Amino acid sequence: MKKCLHRGRKRSSVGEEEQPSCCALCQEVLVDPVSTSCGHWFSRRCIRSYWDQSDPSGPSSCPQCGERPRTGAGLLTANQGSCAPADVGLQEVLKEHKISLRRRYECVTEGRSDVTGSRTLLNRIYTDLYITEGWSEEINTQHEVKQLERASQIQNLHDSPIRCQDIFKSFLDQHGAIRVVLTNGVAGVGKTFSVQKFTLDWAEGLENQDVSVVVLLSFRELNLIRDQQHSLLSLLHVFHPTLQKLPAEQLDKCKLLFIFDGLDESRLSLDFSSRHLVSDVTQTSSVNVLLTNLIKGNLLPSALIWITTRPAAANQIPPSCVSRATEVQGFTDTQKEEYFRRRFSDEELSRRIISHIQTCRSLHIMCGIPVFCWITATVLENMLTSEQRGELPKTMTDMYSHFLLVQTKRKKNKYHGGHKTSPQELMEADGEFLLKLGRLAFEHLEKGNIMFYQEDLEQCGLDVIEASVYSGVCTEIFKRENLIFQKPVYCFVHLSIQEFLAAVYMFHCFTSRKTGVMEEFLRENYSGFTSRNTEFGRSKTSLEDFMNRVMSKSISSENGHLDLFVRFLHGLTLEKQNQKTASDFRKNKPR
Numbered sequence: 001m002k003k004c005l006h007r008g009r010k011r012s013s014v015g016e017e018e019q020p021s022c023c024a025l026c027q028e029v030l031v032d033p034v035s036t037s038c039g040h041w042f043s044r045r046c047i048r049s050y051w052d053q054s055d056p057s058g059p060s061s062c063p064q065c066g067e068r069p070r071t072g073a074g075l076l077t078a079n080q081g082s083c084a085p086a087d088v089g090l091q092e093v094l095k096e097h098k099i100s101l102r103r104r105y106e107c108v109t110e111g112r113s114d115v116t117g118s119r120t121l122l123n124r125i126y127t128d129l130y131i132t133e134g135w136s137e138e139i140n141t142q143h144e145v146k147q148l149e150r151a152s153q154i155q156n157l158h159d160s161p162i163r164c165q166d167i168f169k170s171f172l173d174q175h176g177a178i179r180v181v182l183t184n185g186v187a188g189v190g191k192t193f194s195v196q197k198f199t200l201d202w203a204e205g206l207e208n209q210d211v212s213v214v215v216l217l218s219f220r221e222l223n224l225i226r227d228q229q230h231s232l233l234s235l236l237h238v239f240h241p242t243l244q245k246l247p248a249e250q251l252d253k254c255k256l257l258f259i260f261d262g263l264d265e266s267r268l269s270l271d272f273s274s275r276h277l278v279s280d281v282t283q284t285s286s287v288n289v290l291l292t293n294l295i296k297g298n299l300l301p302s303a304l305i306w307i308t309t310r311p312a313a314a315n316q317i318p319p320s321c322v323s324r325a326t327e328v329q330g331f332t333d334t335q336k337e338e339y340f341r342r343r344f345s346d347e348e349l350s351r352r353i354i355s356h357i358q359t360c361r362s363l364h365i366m367c368g369i370p371v372f373c374w375i376t377a378t379v380l381e382n383m384l385t386s387e388q389r390g391e392l393p394k395t396m397t398d399m400y401s402h403f404l405l406v407q408t409k410r411k412k413n414k415y416h417g418g419h420k421t422s423p424q425e426l427m428e429a430d431g432e433f434l435l436k437l438g439r440l441a442f443e444h445l446e447k448g449n450i451m452f453y454q455e456d457l458e459q460c461g462l463d464v465i466e467a468s469v470y471s472g473v474c475t476e477i478f479k480r481e482n483l484i485f486q487k488p489v490y491c492f493v494h495l496s497i498q499e500f501l502a503a504v505y506m507f508h509c510f511t512s513r514k515t516g517v518m519e520e521f522l523r524e525n526y527s528g529f530t531s532r533n534t535e536f537g538r539s540k541t542s543l544e545d546f547m548n549r550v551m552s553k554s555i556s557s558e559n560g561h562l563d564l565f566v567r568f569l570h571g572l573t574l575e576k577q578n579q580k581t582a583s584d585f586r587k588n589k590p591r
């Protein structure tokens with residue numbers, strides 16, 4: 001037997017610094033290094049073939065010192081951290097999981113996939129965000145506009161920013177481990193991008209390597225199984241099939257990190273006062289009970305949990321369960337500029353876009369929100385590189401209106417040989433389709449739905465084939481999600497697009513006196529509705545009265561699901577230019 005390079009070394013954890021450079025069996029450079037529980041290092045291929053020859057039934061004694069593996073321990077790889085897997089197979093599962101996450105998150109759609117269907121590398125466009133500890137104001141009284149104004153001045157504050165990759169790392173002056181992080185942030189501020197970047201960096205082996213398994217789940221996905229019974233294990237298997245080979249007993253031993261993205265989109269009723277106890281990963285229960293037990297620490301108490309939410313839904317998690325509250329505040333002025341520079345290789349183009357934004361105060365403030373940077377980049381790139389210039393948009397509603405124009409134009413170029421048409425002509429041709437989409441957007445926004453099935457499209461008069469053609473083309477307005485559960489699921493590429501289209505539809509209903517729709521929408525808000533109802537139908541309700549009622553309805557919403565919709569509606573009613581675009585939609589009315 002060859003002499004061991006590290007004979008007798010006691011290993012407390014597996015780290016690069018303890019790893020010799022050559023395999024104890026072949027004495028050549030270590031390839032895919034693994035160590036036995038006694039601390040000897042081998043190339044995986046060597047030890048497997050050694051064991052296959054000496055004992056085909058599985059791992060046996062260490063070829064170096066003859067020690068048999070301790071119970072529950074087998075081979076460990078470098079960087080494996082606190083996980084002590086039982087066999088080589090488990091290592092393979094964890095490796096496969098990393099590869100699968102890497103594949104899933106290295107490219108993002110970011111509403112960016114254009115007519116060619118191309119996706120963007122997350123690492124190419126990801127721009128650091130300004131994330132801070134604590135929340136700026138009381139969750140429920142927080143107002144998004146105030147927040148934006150604050151965001152525009154954030155570089156003047158003394159908050160110390162946290163990189164998303166350090167979200168579980170405590171500051172020097174803090175004590176105690178951080179188990180549950182709740183990250184708050186307004187719509188489109190980059191919460192999903194942050195969790196994806198965190199996951200990608202982990203899967204690429206760059207950050208947080210003490211964590212054995214990262215599980216990223218969105219509430220959007222969880223909604224799809226909210227009526228089903230699951231154990232935590234089977235739930236993992238549904239969304240991360242690579243983990244199917246992970247034995248239940250290993251889950252407790254591994255350092256797991258669960259990320260739940262988009263609490264505001266949750267259709268689960270999380271009841272933290274319930275005494276229904278689930279502490280075993282194989283115990284079956286409803287999805288909301290599993291989640292509350294996981295968050296409370298009854299289930300996998302050592303697992304780390306990261307939840308993201310828009311402000312209005314943050315109160316669903318009791319503060320007593322949260323070890324750290326953070327807030328994604330968006331981009332600082334420097335980060336805004338960096339965003340546009342990264343996005344365009346044409347320096348002159350990014351310079352002109354940055355300069356336009358700097359001259360319009362509201363656009364400049366809004367660009368603190370990354371989703372708005374993306375919409376702005378799409379619109380201004382199109383306008384500055386095409387012959388039909390026109391005045392560049394200066395407000396948020398104007399920008400979203402132009403965004404729809406840009407998408408429609410892309411579709412025209414693809415399907416009609418790129419003939420040039422005026423924005424007006426485009427809207428006249430596509431108004432009917434866009435209004436149908438608007439109806440879908442509105443009806444489902446009201447119900448809190450963000451994912452739709454074929455029957456939902458049909459109910460709004462949308463032809464599924466037509467929608468598919470559009471979804472393959474206007475992916476930035478509407479896209480077809482992966483087949484998660486056999487049935488195709490559709491959604492708007494970003495919730496703000498759904499909110500904008502819903503506002504366009506409501507504005508159309510008001511101006512064309514579709515009283516039935518308005519009455520239905522405003523009904524619950526008023527006791528004594530019957531008399532108002534009749535009044536609504538008979539006389540012409542003023543715009544002011546209508547807007548007051550809509551405002552009142554949105555304020556009474558507990559999760560603020562109508563906030564952005566109302567803001568767009570105001571924009572459409574106030575701005576002449578926007579009204580014109582909206583009236584272009586109306587020229588072809590849907591059934």
Ligand SMILES: Nc1ncnc2c1ncn2[C@@H]1O[C@H](COP(=O)(O)OP(=O)(O)OP(=O)(O)O)[C@@H](O)[C@H]1O
Binds near residue numbers: 110191310370374
């Ligand atoms: N760090 C970033 N770098 C570059 N682009 C970003 C970044 N964060 C967000 N974006 C852009 O903004 C869009 C919206 O971001 P994201 O979906 O992460 O927001 P969110 O906070 O999760 O919003 P919501 O609450 O509406 O779900 C992305 O699709 C991307 O275009």
